[in-house]
Amino acid sequence: MVVNEEALMWVEKYRPKTLTEVVGLKDIVESLQAFMRNPKAMPHLMFAGVPGTGKTTLALAIARTLYGANWKSFTLELNASDERGIDTVRDRIKDFSRYSRTGFGDVIPFALIILDECDQMTGPAQTALRRIMEVGSRTSRFILICNQSSKIIEPIQSRCAIFRFSRVDKQAMKQHLICLAEKEGYTLIPEAADRIVDFAEGDLRHAINALQTASAYKEGVIDEKTVSLVIGEASPSQVQKMIRKALYGDFMEARKTMYDIMGSFGFSGTEIIRQVQREIFKMSDLTAEQKADLSSIIGEYDYRITQGANSDIQLSALLAQFAKFGKGIEESYAETK
Amino acid sequence: MQKQNNLLWVEKYRPKKIDDITGNDEAKALFLEWLKNKRHTKKAVLLYGSPGVGKTTLVLAASRELGFSVIEMNASDTRSEKAINAVAKPATSYKALDNFTENAKASGNVLFLDEVDGIAGNEDRGGVNAILKVIEESLVPIIMAANDPDIEKLRPLKKVCLLVRFQQVRIPLIIALLQKICMLEHVSAEFEALERIAQNSKGDVRSAINDLQSLSEENHSLTLQDTMLLTSRNKDISMDETLKRYFSAQNIAETSTMLAFSSVDYDDFLLSVGDNLPKRYPDAFELAKAYDYVSQADMFRGRIGTENWHLLKYFYNALTKASAVNPQSYKPFPFITPPIRIITLFWTKSKRNTLDAICGKIGAQCHVSHKTAKHDFIPYIRAILQKKPKSPLVGWFKFTPEEVDFLSKMSRF
Numbered sequence: 001m002v003v004n005e006e007a008l009m010w011v012e013k014y015r016p017k018t019l020t021e022v023v024g025l026k027d028i029v030e031s032l033q034a035f036m037r038n039p040k041a042m043p044h045l046m047f048a049g050v051p052g053t054g055k056t057t058l059a060l061a062i063a064r065t066l067y068g069a070n071w072k073s074f075t076l077e078l079n080a081s082d083e084r085g086i087d088t089v090r091d092r093i094k095d096f097s098r099y100s101r102t103g104f105g106d107v108i109p110f111a112l113i114i115l116d117e118c119d120q121m122t123g124p125a126q127t128a129l130r131r132i133m134e135v136g137s138r139t140s141r142f143i144l145i146c147n148q149s150s151k152i153i154e155p156i157q158s159r160c161a162i163f164r165f166s167r168v169d170k171q172a173m174k175q176h177l178i179c180l181a182e183k184e185g186y187t188l189i190p191e192a193a194d195r196i197v198d199f200a201e202g203d204l205r206h207a208i209n210a211l212q213t214a215s216a217y218k219e220g221v222i223d224e225k226t227v228s229l230v231i232g233e234a235s236p237s238q239v240q241k242m243i244r245k246a247l248y249g250d251f252m253e254a255r256k257t258m259y260d261i262m263g264s265f266g267f268s269g270t271e272i273i274r275q276v277q278r279e280i281f282k283m284s285d286l287t288a289e290q291k292a293d294l295s296s297i298i299g300e301y302d303y304r305i306t307q308g309a310n311s312d313i314q315l316s317a318l319l320a321q322f323a324k325f326g327k328g329i330e331e332s333y334a335e336t337k
Numbered sequence: 338m339q340k341q342n343n344l345l346w347v348e349k350y351r352p353k354k355i356d357d358i359t360g361n362d363e364a365k366a367l368f369l370e371w372l373k374n375k376r377h378t379k380k381a382v383l384l385y386g387s388p389g390v391g392k393t394t395l396v397l398a399a400s401r402e403l404g405f406s407v408i409e410m411n412a413s414d415t416r417s418e419k420a421i422n423a424v425a426k427p428a429t430s431y432k433a434l435d436n437f438t439e440n441a442k443a444s445g446n447v448l449f450l451d452e453v454d455g456i457a458g459n460e461d462r463g464g465v466n467a468i469l470k471v472i473e474e475s476l477v478p479i480i481m482a483a484n485d486p487d488i489e490k491l492r493p494l495k496k497v498c499l500l501v502r503f504q505q506v507r508i509p510l511i512i513a514l515l516q517k518i519c520m521l522e523h524v525s526a527e528f529e530a531l532e533r534i535a536q537n538s539k540g541d542v543r544s545a546i547n548d549l550q551s552l553s554e555e556n557h558s559l560t561l562q563d564t565m566l567l568t569s570r571n572k573d574i575s576m577d578e579t580l581k582r583y584f585s586a587q588n589i590a591e592t593s594t595m596l597a598f599s600s601v602d603y604d605d606f607l608l609s610v611g612d613n614l615p616k617r618y619p620d621a622f623e624l625a626k627a628y629d630y631v632s633q634a635d636m637f638r639g640r641i642g643t644e645n646w647h648l649l650k651y652f653y654n655a656l657t658k659a660s661a662v663n664p665q666s667y668k669p670f671p672f673i674t675p676p677i678r679i680i681t682l683f684w685t686k687s688k689r690n691t692l693d694a695i696c697g698k699i700g701a702q703c704h705v706s707h708k709t710a711k712h713d714f715i716p717y718i719r720a721i722l723q724k725k726p727k728s729p730l731v732g733w734f735k736f737t738p739e740e741v742d743f744l745s746k747m748s749r750f
Contacts, residue, residue, distance in 0.1 A: 007733070056705075077704065081709075209714065213720045216724045230720060233720040233749065234716040234720060251615050255677075259681040262681065263684070264688050265711070266689040266692060266693065310611075310678075313607065313611045316628060317632035320615075320624045324624070
């Protein structure tokens with residue numbers, strides 16, 4: 001395995017450079033290798049799947065395989081969630097797709113455009129992209145990366161060969177983590193590895209980041225205790241606090257925490273409500289029925305945020321529902337007593 | 338007379354003669370002197386002052402008395418360079434061709450550009466320059482009116498204009514005017530009520546007449562009690578007052594009447610209602626119910642967007658319901674203003690900017706978006722740096738000392 005010695009985040013340092021080194025994904029890699037043998041016949045590609053499963057890694061590996069060491073000159077890497085407007089598509093992508101690869105006799109007659117997090121692109125931008133893909137297909141190939149292919153408009157999907165990425169296999173991930181720790185001079189206890197794998201829920205990026213954080217906590221042997229500590233540090237606490245305050249009747253404090261999260265961390269209403277949904281299911285002091293009831297309420301307000309104009313008002317309304325729910329539990333408890 | 342009944346009183350009683358115009362005698366004199374003088378030192382005049390003090394009225398009345406025909410362009414017409422040239426060029430390039438009309442005193446055209454401070458932005462591109470050019474070439478007097486002459490884009494205009502300032506009309510004058518109208522409209526009004534309307538108008542004659550009409554037209558009487566529905570036209574007071582009446586309302590009908598008279602911005606009002614709701618309803622069940630209505634109102638606001646304004650009534654209806662979940666439980670409380678969100682976002686702006694800069698650096702090194710960097714990297718990097726502040730990661734990401742400081746002091750998400 002070629003190691004990027006300069007990189008200090010392990011996810012970058014041990015990001016596979018060639019197709020064969022990627023963890024899992026045997027079927028996808030085989031099809032891609034077929035394309036690599038005859039690159040001129042390579043279609044536009046779309047990689048769809050949950051985060052941390054190797055989509056970006058494979059795209060970068062393809063770039064390296066096609067162009068060798070100076071792949072960066074022939075590859076435009078854009079993150080659509082940062083630059084998602086129609087202007088980006090018009091200016092940067094269009095120019096690159098037209099003019100980047102005009103030399104005669106090149107082995108690879110096209111330039112590569114990697115568009116990450118495409119499902120964050122606006123509708124008009126996608127429509128503009130569709131046209132560029134068609135016009136520029138002689139001089140460029142696209143690799144579109146997204147979490148949900150359903151958010152990409154049909155005409156774009158039909159122009160791509162679509163590959164679906166599933167969560168990284170638990171056993172493969174565990175092996176990979178132990179092997180990686182060893183390379184860095186640490187011993188990762190199998191039980192600790194299990195803990196990380198459970199926490200990461202199939203997201204290899206989270207797993208490796210957690211491992212690296214654990215290595216900062218302890219020299220030599222990484223055990224379960226260290227891993228628990230890291231997981232505790234990395235899990236959202238503010239959202240937990242907000243939920244608890246609301247359920248236990250302190251609405252004002254809950255709302256203040258909500259504004260804190262929005263203000264200091266710049267989270268959107270949608271991001272917060274999705275986290276609320278996740279955190280509810282981790283709470284040990286609620287019964288399964290209560291969790292299910294709360295989940296329906298959250299679902300309603302998740303929808304309302306998409307309809308409404310002010311997500312802080314919708315979140316406040318959700319917290320008010322939580323406070324009512326908490327009061328209801330309290331009262332029914334008092335009655336049975 | 339029958340036909341005139343549907344008229345707005347402001348139009349019906351708009352003075353036809355210069356002498357009938359209430360107040361601002363100095364401005365009137367200055368303007369008339371300019372208009373009568375055939376050899377103007379300045380070809381254009383800019384009348385400025387707050388709304389409803391008689392600028393437009395004076396122009397129309399003076400033109401009528403002195404025999405000018407007014408060619409008017411208002412803010413409601415677009416005033417791009419093209420539009421101005423289309424109307425203003427022909428209007429200003431010949432003199433007094435109207436001599437054959439029955440008006441023997443005809444002294445030609447006068448171009449009147451009302452609300453010139455409304456020339457703005459993209460749609461009216463080149464508007465100010467076009468006006469300057471028209472002034473330069475014009476053979477006829479040009480009159481402009483504006484509320485706020487201190488806007489940057491009007492500065493070139495001010496240089497070539499005679500400036501005439503209009504003061505707010507004095508309260509006693511307004512009261513006298515209102516009394517006259519009441520007499521003509523057969524409204525029996527309490528003096529205190531008229532006084533309140535006049536004071537409330539803050540020197541704006543138009544709004545005073547409008548208020549008088551809206552309060553008294555139906556039953557031809559006006560008591561001080563009726564004027565309680567008036568909200569002051571000053572914005573700051575208005576929000577507090579509106580909130581007070583909103584939260585103390587005894588039923589939905591009362592809230593709905595009150596909101597119809599209020600002039601608060603509905604977006605600000607929505608936020609303020611949300612902010613103050615938990616203080617109004619300390620009870621969790623009532624609060625949840627009220628917030629549900631506010632949430633519905635917000636959804637209607639979202640659906641209105643920038644075009645479906647016909648949905649605004651549903652927005653208000655939903656908001657109205659939140660005011661009367663339980664009228665019995667009302668106790669006065671101090672309001673939270675301005676909106677919490679705006680305050681919070683203001684105070685935390687630099688934090689967000691720092692975080693965003695950090696995410697950008699992570700994104701550049703690790704091929705991820707800002708969003709992914711925030712969710713998947715920040716929690717770990719923060720933990721690492723809090724444990725090992727001198728980690729080589731700092732150099733690799735090119736974090737500045739401030740950014741390292743920010744991360745190591747940062748609390749968990």
